[in-house]
Amino acid sequence: MLRWGILGTSFISHTVVKSILASPNSRITAVFGRNQARLDEFAAKYDIATKYQDLDALLDDAEVDVVYVGLPSHMHSSAVIAAAKKGKAILSEKSLATTMEDSHAMIAAVKEANVFFLEGLMYLCHPLMEKVASIVKSGILGNIKGMSGYYAANIWKKANPLGMGTIYNLGCYPVSLVHFIMETAYGSGAFEKRQVTGLGNLFNEGSLHARDASLNVRFDNGVLTTIQSTDSFGNDFSFSIQGDKGVLRFKTNPWLPLAGDNIMELKIYGGATEEIVVPALMDAFGHQVKRVEDCIAQGLKEAPRPSPSWANSVEIMSLLTEWEADIKKRA
Template structure:
């Protein structure tokens, strides 16, 4: 079987602990190199993860003709530079979320990737877990009746105020870091795009990034939704869909991979009672395999550039609304 040869740009924790091991578990990919601007850091990561080759610069890695694709877990503000540079070297690109910090940045990336005929995807791994497909099926079957409301939340308490997630210049903020999942989940589960956005946020007075954000997406059809994200609140990662006959709650919406057996629980409550359904899946590996199949076998991406554009459009509008206090039409 053909395999996709991956290079990893940086030794970021998400790559070391989640994405690299997932690619190594996959049936169609292998990690052949990792780069860091600190050669010793690259060597330590390579030794820890059994990666055969290291580079002391990102440029050197993307120059290597043996590497087919790169995974980019760099700080948000560096995504555009390295997505475009990788594309120009004919490398397929899987980039961490949020893929960009503005609509304009994303368009530049997409243009570069299309010009160079490379596959490009944002790493929203949670959507590959089968629990979400099961939720959609329950909704389509009318188990909870007509959907009237949905809320999605993702937060964790970030005590270290020097953390990169709070660095404005590098694209920090709770919405960029975890709130983007809440926005994505609402649009993904409802399978609709909003017509307007309203958001409100607490911006740290010294760091100038949002540490808590909340708001609503208006779909123009009577369905009310709310989202929130925070670095000031205790850990939550859940969503709830409420209909005329019942509700569905997902308690490990975005990181069910941390549960035993990578199991996600789907709590379904109707007039007939409460039922807890289970779905298991390796979301990071499923993402890596989908990406590799798109490159190797020309299969469709589960998450393509049209969906990426729609997500970025909403994310951009959320920030605009939080800063202006205005409802932003989409």
């Protein structure tokens, strides 16, 4: 039985906690939060016996095996470093951080402590992504020539502005999927060789960040990618993978895979169009909890692909920060 400590009482912590409680192999022993009223409400709702307003006190709790970091992105680094020093296994919410300095510091800390660490890009734990990888590797799409993605949700009022806006709230999803496809199709290193153009609408609410952002990338092997992300309006998604023989499109949300049927459309140019259904017993958050359980039970420090390795998470962050920097340069 894996014993969890929860850091943070935000809306995303509610979602992850429900998946932890649904697993027969996990239970929650403690929760940390700075706001006493929200902490009390959260603990009562999920029947969590031990509450802490001091982070170090939770990390010193011998009844906690693994911590979930559900804090805003700009607070991930300090929490992960502190948890690693205490020898705790760690699941930390996406995005990894908001700066490359913090990202490198986090990974250095978990390496030094030799603890399990996984960035919470939960959709990469779902069987849907294993199916995507098998399609890309099969050659049915031919050589991958391009990708396009769009993710929109009106969540900016819920998000801490110090979390740096839509790039780190939502843009991390299509960027991480581009990373996964590039690595699957062309191997490690292909993602890092690129030219980037970023445009966006900036807002200053305690930090200068983009609520609306677009990204064009040309990888050195000729693959072209376009991404648009916004957390200021809408509730929509799209993602397609274009090869020189066919195209794969998602009909259900690739970043919120379901318990039930997840659907893609495979179209061969000048040929047939096939609907591909990937059923699952759990949603992405449930599969993420199981991935953590399985890895810790096996003594692993990093999760296997499709989940992001430590290096994968840093590579994804490198494009997110480059995207942000190019928008600000052009503003």
